[in-house]
Amino acid sequence: MTQELEKNPREGLSRRAFVQSGAAVAAGLVLGFYLPGNKHRRAEAASASGASEERVNTWLRIATDGAITIYVARSEMGQGIFTAMPMVIAEELEADWSKMRVEPAPSGPEFNYSGRPFEVTGGSSSIRSNWEILQRIGATARLMLITAAARKWGVEPESCRAEQGAVFHAASKRKAGYGELAAAAAALPSDAIPKEPKLKARSEYKLIGKPTKRLDTPDKVAGKAVFGIDVSVPGMQYAAVRHAPVFGGECANFAALAKAMPEGTTLVKVPGGVAVVAASWWKAQKVASGLDAKWTKGATTGLSSAAIEKKLRAATGAKKLPVATSKGDPSKALRKAKVKLEAEYSTPYLAHTPMEPLNCTAHVKPEGIELWVGTQSHTLTKLVVSNHTKVPQEKIVVHTTYLGGGFGRRAESDMVLQAVEISKAVGKPVKLIWSREEDVQHDFYRPASLVKLKGGLDEKGLPVAFSATIACPSIFERWTLFGGLPKSGIDSAAVEGLADIKYDCPHQHVAYARADLGVPVGFWRSVGSSHNAFYLESFIDELAHAAKKDPYAFRRGLLEKSHPRFVKVLDTVARISNWKDPLPEGRHRGIAIAESFGSIVAEVAEVSVSAGGQPTVHKVYVAIDCGRYVNPDTIVAQMEGGVVYGLSAALNGEISLKDGRVEQSNFHDYPMLKPSEMPEIVVEIVDSGAAPGGVGEPGTPPIAPAVTNALFAATGKRIRSLPISKHSLAAQEDAKL
Amino acid sequence: MAKSLKVNGREVSIEAESDTPLLWVLREELGLTGAKFGCGKGLCGACTVHIDGVAVRSCLVPVSAVSGEVTTIEGLSPDNSHPVQQAWIEADAPQCGYCQPGQVMACAALLKAKANPTEEEISAAMTNLCRCGTYGRIRKAVQIAIKRNAKGGA
Numbered sequence: 080m081t082q083e084l085e086k087n088p089r090e091g092l093s094r095r096a097f098v099q100s101g102a103a104v105a106a107g108l109v110l111g112f113y114l115p116g117n118k119h120r121r122a123e124a125a126s127a128s129g130a131s132e133e134r135v136n137t138w139l140r141i142a143t144d145g146a147i148t149i150y151v152a153r154s155e156m157g158q159g160i161f162t163a164m165p166m167v168i169a170e171e172l173e174a175d176w177s178k179m180r181v182e183p184a185p186s187g188p189e190f191n192y193s194g195r196p197f198e199v200t201g202g203s204s205s206i207r208s209n210w211e212i213l214q215r216i217g218a219t220a221r222l223m224l225i226t227a228a229a230r231k232w233g234v235e236p237e238s239c240r241a242e243q244g245a246v247f248h249a250a251s252k253r254k255a256g257y258g259e260l261a262a263a264a265a266a267l268p269s270d271a272i273p274k275e276p277k278l279k280a281r282s283e284y285k286l287i288g289k290p291t292k293r294l295d296t297p298d299k300v301a302g303k304a305v306f307g308i309d310v311s312v313p314g315m316q317y318a319a320v321r322h323a324p325v326f327g328g329e330c331a332n333f334a335a336l337a338k339a340m341p342e343g344t345t346l347v348k349v350p351g352g353v354a355v356v357a358a359s360w361w362k363a364q365k366v367a368s369g370l371d372a373k374w375t376k377g378a379t380t381g382l383s384s385a386a387i388e389k390k391l392r393a394a395t396g397a398k399k400l401p402v403a404t405s406k407g408d409p410s411k412a413l414r415k416a417k418v419k420l421e422a423e424y425s426t427p428y429l430a431h432t433p434m435e436p437l438n439c440t441a442h443v444k445p446e447g448i449e450l451w452v453g454t455q456s457h458t459l460t461k462l463v464v465s466n467h468t469k470v471p472q473e474k475i476v477v478h479t480t481y482l483g484g485g486f487g488r489r490a491e492s493d494m495v496l497q498a499v500e501i502s503k504a505v506g507k508p509v510k511l512i513w514s515r516e517e518d519v520q521h522d523f524y525r526p527a528s529l530v531k532l533k534g535g536l537d538e539k540g541l542p543v544a545f546s547a548t549i550a551c552p553s554i555f556e557r558w559t560l561f562g563g564l565p566k567s568g569i570d571s572a573a574v575e576g577l578a579d580i581k582y583d584c585p586h587q588h589v590a591y592a593r594a595d596l597g598v599p600v601g602f603w604r605s606v607g608s609s610h611n612a613f614y615l616e617s618f619i620d621e622l623a624h625a626a627k628k629d630p631y632a633f634r635r636g637l638l639e640k641s642h643p644r645f646v647k648v649l650d651t652v653a654r655i656s657n658w659k660d661p662l663p664e665g666r667h668r669g670i671a672i673a674e675s676f677g678s679i680v681a682e683v684a685e686v687s688v689s690a691g692g693q694p695t696v697h698k699v700y701v702a703i704d705c706g707r708y709v710n711p712d713t714i715v716a717q718m719e720g721g722v723v724y725g726l727s728a729a730l731n732g733e734i735s736l737k738d739g740r741v742e743q744s745n746f747h748d749y750p751m752l753k754p755s756e757m758p759e760i761v762v763e764i765v766d767s768g769a770a771p772g773g774v775g776e777p778g779t780p781p782i783a784p785a786v787t788n789a790l791f792a793a794t795g796k797r798i799r800s801l802p803i804s805k806h807s808l809a810a811q812e813d814a815k816l
Numbered sequence: 817m818a819k820s821l822k823v824n825g826r827e828v829s830i831e832a833e834s835d836t837p838l839l840w841v842l843r844e845e846l847g848l849t850g851a852k853f854g855c856g857k858g859l860c861g862a863c864t865v866h867i868d869g870v871a872v873r874s875c876l877v878p879v880s881a882v883s884g885e886v887t888t889i890e891g892l893s894p895d896n897s898h899p900v901q902q903a904w905i906e907a908d909a910p911q912c913g914y915c916q917p918g919q920v921m922a923c924a925a926l927l928k929a930k931a932n933p934t935e936e937e938i939s940a941a942m943t944n945l946c947r948c949g950t951y952g953r954i955r956k957a958v959q960i961a962i963k964r965n966a967k968g969g970a
């Protein structure tokens with residue numbers, strides 16, 4: 080329950096005294112504020128000034144003991160947002176960093192939206208969209224604390240200053256900690272709340288830009304951080320799901336199975352399959368996997384990976400495809416080109432496999448629904464559940480836990496709806512956990528795609544024409560909440576990184592062929608750039624080779640005129656990787672650069688290939704320009720993580736279909752990089768001071784082409800489809816493409 | 817099946833079907849959720865705990881087969897004071913953090929067996945997977961732990 084004291088809508092800040100059962104909020108200064116979420120992952124954040132009381136979704140609390148807690152309405156999935164967001168606030172607040180705490184924002188009435196329907200932690204957007212408002216919150220709180228101190232001491236606020244969690248008055252040598260001042264600050268009249276707090280200049284930053292330890296590390300190392308799978312609710316039952324093996328199939332013998340369930344277990348029909356409920360998860364899982372279930376046909380019945388490839392290829396040949404980019408006359412330019420190149424590239428479906436298997440705890444009660452889930456969007460979860468159950472959003476409470484990895488998978492709500500159905504059916508709180516097998520076989524996969532590329536060089540070896548036709552299922556088509564597939568017929572997620580190339584080239588044509596294959600697809604770390612950077616950066620390498628130019632110099636020349644930030648990033652990666660120096664015998668390198676989510680990343684991979692054809696990636700050098708940044712240590716960690724995620728996929732990642740079913744099932748056949756395969760990763764941040772870009776995703780796109788370009792340098796074999804493990808790199812054999 | 821187990825220095829009695837993996841007994845019966853479920857097939861190590869000081873993947877061990885003393889991350893130290901936990905904090909190793917209790921337990925068992933392990937011994941012991949790609953920092957943390965261990969002795 081909240082009681083409104085006063086608000087300051089112009090600033091998007093509000094104060095409330097609130098007595099709240101769930102969040103155990105003690106007295107002190109509490110500021111509520113609105114962090115705008117991205118309505119669409121492409122949309123820029125709405126301005127902070129549009130905030131209204133109802134939309135308050137994040138809180139800053141200064142307790143009387145000086146502890147400062149930020150309740151963040153964002154999902155911590157490893158990307159460090161629970162540290163970066165408090166850092167920006169603490170900077171302006173002049174807080175003592177050791178006193179800062181962070182907690183997920185509870186989902187109660189005070190966190191409900193009425194205007195904006197939902198926000199998602201995705202698109203690497205949290206810091207990009209919220210930087211300034213976070214600064215203003217910190218600055219406002221600081222000025223209020225200063226005013227409170229000044230009034231107490233009977234001096235002018237201007238004669239006081241704040242530092243390290245305290246206010247000082249130099250002339251009278253007085254000092255008061257924030258904790259002591261919190262109550263007085265909370266009681267200030269509204270005209271004492273600054274309307275336009277002056278924000279620090281970059282040169283005044285003490286915390287932002289310095290490597291800072293994560294606030295969530297101690298709990299994670301102690302095993303105390305609560306992930307969705309760790310939630311415990313009194314009276315809770317456990318559920319295991321068994322999906323129809325073919326996408327879109329249904330259980331054909333549900334009634335017979337339900338009648339014959341072993342004692343203490345219940346069978347429930349859920350979207351996508353059936354679930355077994357029992358007193359322990361092991362029991363539920365054992366019964367679920369042993370069910371003699373019969374399944375109906377589905378959307379992918381009979382489909383195989385070979386057929387998918389054929390369909391994608393055929394789709395690129397269709398007449399009248401929607402055009403994403405059109406510049407000059409590439410057909411004519413190609414006819415006149417001195418050198419012409421044509422190539423077909425493709426990449427497979429990929430699963431996300433976050434380390435924490437999917438799960439959700441749901442309690443459907445007569446008075447409403449309570450959910451505990453590690454989701455990338457608690458607001459979207461609420462909306463989807465409300466649409467599905469017709470229970471109004473005000474009666475749905477979502478407790479967001481830590482996420483054991485998200486990568487886009489936890490932007491989906493399939494496991495949430497299943498948990499809701501199960502709890503409703505058994506009338507008890509239920510924790511649903513998917514086995515790893517169900518996770519691998521029932522994902523919303525990174526779409527498979529295939530692209531036909533053409534390029535032409537003039538007599539100087541410069542590109543004159545570039546054309547690409549990409550066949551790829553649409554992700555946005557299903558996301559009607561994000562507006563679905565636009566009228567243009569172009570799915571921005573399918574063409575990003577291909578339709579907006581930065582290299583100088585006067586004649587360009589990029590077309591999109593939407594392929595509908597029945598396999599569920601979704602956002603996978605770096606989305607379309609995860610495949611398009613591989614296509615473009617490999618093909619540019621082919622062009623460089625055809626032009627007999629060094630791949631770094633070739634790229635640099637094509638960016639020099641109009642893209643200074645790209646050049647700086649390329650030069651940086653060339654410098655840190657000692658690009659100009661020869662490598663030891665047997666080592667080879669490749670380079671790639673890609674922009675995604677507002678950040679530019681270039682990578683150099685150093686590889687060797689054994690006599691038997693086994694590739695090893697020894698080192699990866701990363702240069703990133705993500706504009707203004709908060710915590711450099713997080714950026715380095717995200718680059719390491721992004722490289723490893725992309726490397727796992729490039730080397731071995733493939734989800735294949737046979738008879739309409741996914742063939743892989745666990746980490747033995749859908750492997751991630753092992754500790755022994757970890758390359759040394761060197762990261763340098765290019766400090767451009769530009770608008771902040773994302774860091775969670777941009778490390779991923781360049782790694783696949785950096786590695787395959789290096790393998791080309793090593794073996795002369797051009798790898799045009801992933802994963803690399805499907806190609807023979809042994810010296811004697813010809814590459815099987 | 818009723819059985820008594822020694823977990824984190826305490827004698828506890830549990831009631832579970834005999835083939836239930838130790839992991840699920842720890843998590844659901846005893847509320848010790850530090851050991852995580854990742855694959856259920858012995859492939860990832862998220863479920864690593866100690867039995868008599870040796871690292872085991874608890875998703876593969878039926879509870880009926882457990883005879884030694886079990887230590888989980890909760891029993892490693894009450895306050896992150898174990899040198900391995902200290903090292904992990906110093907290296908700021910975790911990202912999502914889900915695999916990290918298992919990683920810490922794998923390292924703690926290694927250092928218990930070998931105060932000064934060789935590179936090969938480290939590689940052989942530190943095989944747990946991490947989807948977030950924190951291997952570089954884990955490597956660093958292991959080195960810090962070896963040093964701290966030598967100094968403080970645990």
Ligand code: FES
Pocket residue numbers: 852853854855856857858859860861862863864873874875876
């Ligand atoms: S859960 Fe035990 S090894 Fe993966």
Ligand code: FES
Pocket residue numbers: 157434483484910911912913914915916945946947948949950
């Ligand atoms: S830190 Fe996320 S899986 Fe290792």
